[in-house]
Amino acid sequence: xxxxxxxxxxxxxxxxxxxxxxxxxVHSGDIYGFVGRxxxxxxxxxxxxxxxxxxxxxxxxxFNKSIRHASGEQKLGILIENPGLYPSxxxxxxxxxxxxxxxxxxxxxxxNQLLDFVGLANVDKKQSKHFSMGMKQRLGxxxxxxxxxxxxxxxxxxxxxxxxxxxxxxxxxxKLNEExxxxxxxxxxxxEQLGKMANRYGIIRDGQxxxxxxxxxxxxxxxxxxxxxxNDANKALVIMQEKFPNLKxxxxxxxxxxxxxxxxxxxxxxAMSHAGIAVxxxxxxxxxxxxxxxxxxxxx
Amino acid sequence: MINLLRMDFYRLLKGKMLMIGICIMVxxxxxxxxxxxxxxxxxAAQLIADGTLTVTTQNTSSSDVTDSNSSQxxxxxSDQIKYMNASFFAGGSTSIVLCILATLFIVTEFECGxxxxxFSIRFNRGAYFASKVIVVFVLxxxxxxxxxxxxxxxxxxxxxxxxASPFSEWVQWFCLGTLVLFAYELIxxxxxxxxxxxxxxxxxxxxLSFGIIGNFLxxxxxQLMPGSEIYKGILFTSFMAVGNGETGIEALGLTVILxxxxxxxxxxxxxxxxxxxxxxxx
Ligand SMILES: Nc1ncnc2c1ncn2[C@@H]1O[C@H](COP(=O)(O)OP(=O)(O)OP(=O)(O)O)[C@@H](O)[C@H]1O
Ligand SMILES: [Mg+2]
Numbered sequence: 001x002x003x004x005x006x007x008x009x010x011x012x013x014x015x016x017x018x019x020x021x022x023x024x025x026v027h028s029g030d031i032y033g034f035v036g037r038x039x040x041x042x043x044x045x046x047x048x049x050x051x052x053x054x055x056x057x058x059x060x061x062x063f064n065k066s067i068r069h070a071s072g073e074q075k076l077g078i079l080i081e082n083p084g085l086y087p088s089x090x091x092x093x094x095x096x097x098x099x100x101x102x103x104x105x106x107x108x109x110x111x112n113q114l115l116d117f118v119g120l121a122n123v124d125k126k127q128s129k130h131f132s133m134g135m136k137q138r139l140g141x142x143x144x145x146x147x148x149x150x151x152x153x154x155x156x157x158x159x160x161x162x163x164x165x166x167x168x169x170x171x172x173x174x175k176l177n178e179e180x181x182x183x184x185x186x187x188x189x190x191x192e193q194l195g196k197m198a199n200r201y202g203i204i205r206d207g208q209x210x211x212x213x214x215x216x217x218x219x220x221x222x223x224x225x226x227x228x229x230x231n232d233a234n235k236a237l238v239i240m241q242e243k244f245p246n247l248k249x250x251x252x253x254x255x256x257x258x259x260x261x262x263x264x265x266x267x268x269x270x271a272m273s274h275a276g277i278a279v280x281x282x283x284x285x286x287x288x289x290x291x292x293x294x295x296x297x298x299x300x
Numbered sequence: 301m302i303n304l305l306r307m308d309f310y311r312l313l314k315g316k317m318l319m320i321g322i323c324i325m326v327x328x329x330x331x332x333x334x335x336x337x338x339x340x341x342x343x344a345a346q347l348i349a350d351g352t353l354t355v356t357t358q359n360t361s362s363s364d365v366t367d368s369n370s371s372q373x374x375x376x377x378s379d380q381i382k383y384m385n386a387s388f389f390a391g392g393s394t395s396i397v398l399c400i401l402a403t404l405f406i407v408t409e410f411e412c413g414x415x416x417x418x419f420s421i422r423f424n425r426g427a428y429f430a431s432k433v434i435v436v437f438v439l440x441x442x443x444x445x446x447x448x449x450x451x452x453x454x455x456x457x458x459x460x461x462x463x464a465s466p467f468s469e470w471v472q473w474f475c476l477g478t479l480v481l482f483a484y485e486l487i488x489x490x491x492x493x494x495x496x497x498x499x500x501x502x503x504x505x506x507x508l509s510f511g512i513i514g515n516f517l518x519x520x521x522x523q524l525m526p527g528s529e530i531y532k533g534i535l536f537t538s539f540m541a542v543g544n545g546e547t548g549i550e551a552l553g554l555t556v557i558l559x560x561x562x563x564x565x566x567x568x569x570x571x572x573x574x575x576x577x578x579x580x581x582x
Contacts, residue, residue, distance in 0.1 A: 047580065047581075047582075050416075050419075050420040051419055051420060051423035052416055052419055052420060052580060052581040052582070053580035053581070054578075054580060067423060070423040070424070071423070071424055073421050073422060074420065074421050074422070074423060076420055076421060077420075078416060078417070078420045080416060081413075081582070082413050083413070084412060084413030084414045084415070084416045084417050085412060085413070085414065086311070086315075086408065086412055086414055087412055088315065088316065089311075089314065089315065093310075093311075093314050094414075096310060096314075097307050097310060097311055097414070098307075098417050100303060100306040100307040100310055101303055101304060101307040101417070101418055101421065101422075102303065102421055103302075103303040143417050144417075146417075147421055153420075
């Protein structure tokens with residue numbers, strides 16, 4: 001089932017088109033990595049999904065319902081751009097306010113549980129303006145979790161966290177996804193961090209969806225070619241052409257051959273040894289995942 | 301909407317804003333009362349010097365005596381509403397504190413970004429607007445009552461012998477006062493929802509509640525169009541009229557004050573609501 005679905009979504013700021021004809025599909029249970037360069041339109045999309053910004057045109061469906069006719073409480077938690085905290089209030093009071101707003105049955109209990117969950121149980125009466133960046137992000141995440149959301153929209157939630165904090169928050173997100181079944185859309189510049197969580201990706205470029213792709217497809221697309229090194233490259237090439245006419249082979253310096261296409265390394269190795277060619281290296285060359293994304297995002 | 305109201309009142313009571321506002325009001329009313337004591341003793345000294353009043357006089361004739369003098373100077377013998385106006389309404393503490401409080405209360409939610417947390421779970425902004433208007437209305441009534449109680453308490457402590465105003469006069473004055481202040485607050489709410497800017501909102505609140513804009517407009521009208529009745533349409537005129545109590549209300553006319561107050565409340569209420577509906581939240 002699709003939790004989020006957009007159809008030809010567009011947003012203009014004056015003459016500037018921030019998002020154009022944007023189509024997105026997030027399935028139930030996804031951790032959806034949302035990537036794009038600065039200014040590509042990630043935050044704008046998230047603001048439209050969460051009802052903060054009105055689309056110029058197009059359609060948004062959350063939980064299979066158009067948000068145009070949304071009424072009542074949404075099962076949606078957000079952390080977009082900044083956590084949105086009352087600076088002179090404590091973590092507890094900030095959470096209490098959101099609980100009251102969401103009509104949580106037992107606000108005090110929920111507040112304490114959430115403080116515990118994000119590791120802020122012992123900040124007491126400290127005003128949130130005196131929090132470190134990481135503490136603010138944690139409180140922001142706790143706020144997003146008020147009201148038992150089924151969908152989390154997290155915009156750069158790992159910003160400002162130290163490596164340990166990044167790991168903790170990542171584990172919290174995975175836990176929410178696996179144990180509580182939350183669907184999560186998460187944007188981040190740090191692809192490496194997303195790679196440890198996301199099972200699907202959406203790549204946005206200049207306000208348009210470049211592609212939506214599963215984590216497996218990314219791995220497949222990045223395992224680019226076989227690298228073969230032998231003592232006799234010319235003979236090896238002839239053997240390759242004989243036995244594997246469908247594969248494209250390119251001679252490289254230092255007796256190396258690059259084999260493209262759906263090649264089976266085991267069969268190739270066997271063919272080489274059968275022909276008496278000594279193989280010194282045979283491995284799948286993986287393209288850097290980051291390169292893959294950067295290229296799709298329109299980087300250089 | 302009940303949930304939103306619970307959230308707003310929690311913030312009002314937990315935050316420091318209201319406490320600070322109340323402290324300022326207490327200080328200003330104490331100051332006004334102190335001034336009144338001073339004025340009273342000056343006036344008494346004046347009257348004694350004129351030979352129209354003996355020091356021990358505390359009877360019916362004293363009201364005649366004060367009437368014959370400028371009504372501003374003597375307090376003993378003046379009625380309660382007149383006293384109220386001199387000490388807090390036209391004196392300004394209630395209106396200033398209310399205007400700034402209402403403005404800050406709403407603008408901080410946008411300024412700090414907490415509004416995002418609210419709107420993302422309730423896409424319908426009508427309830428949000430309604431709850432803010434209700435909070436501000438309740439706040440207006442509560443602080444009006446508070447300052448009335450405090451002013452009268454101060455008067456009693458200082459031994460001013462005020463003539464009790466009839467209940468119906470109290471009700472009329474209270475309702476009109478609430479209406480005019482509420483209209484002011486709706487102008488400011490609209491300002492906040494249109495600009496979403498704390499600095500602009502506070503400047504607007506100060507300019508309005510200190511009567512700077514009102515005085516300026518009045519001056520402009522009297523200069524450019526002498527004799528014109530347009531000044532009656534300014535909210536400030538109604539504010540001053542109510543601030544002058546029964547005499548002021550009679551002079552301007554009850555209907556004028558009601559019409560002007562309601563018109564401003566309605567126009568700016570609608571403007572604020574549209575701005576809230578249309579503008580994106582960041
Ligand atoms: N309120 C606004 N007014 C005008 N233009 C805006 C506004 N918000 C965003 N934009 C423009 O829309 C485009 C998309 O911005 P957006 O914030 O969605 O990008 P982003 O992908 O979130 O970038 P980043 O990675 O830097 O957060 C940008 O070109 C930006 O300048
Ligand atoms: Mg962004």
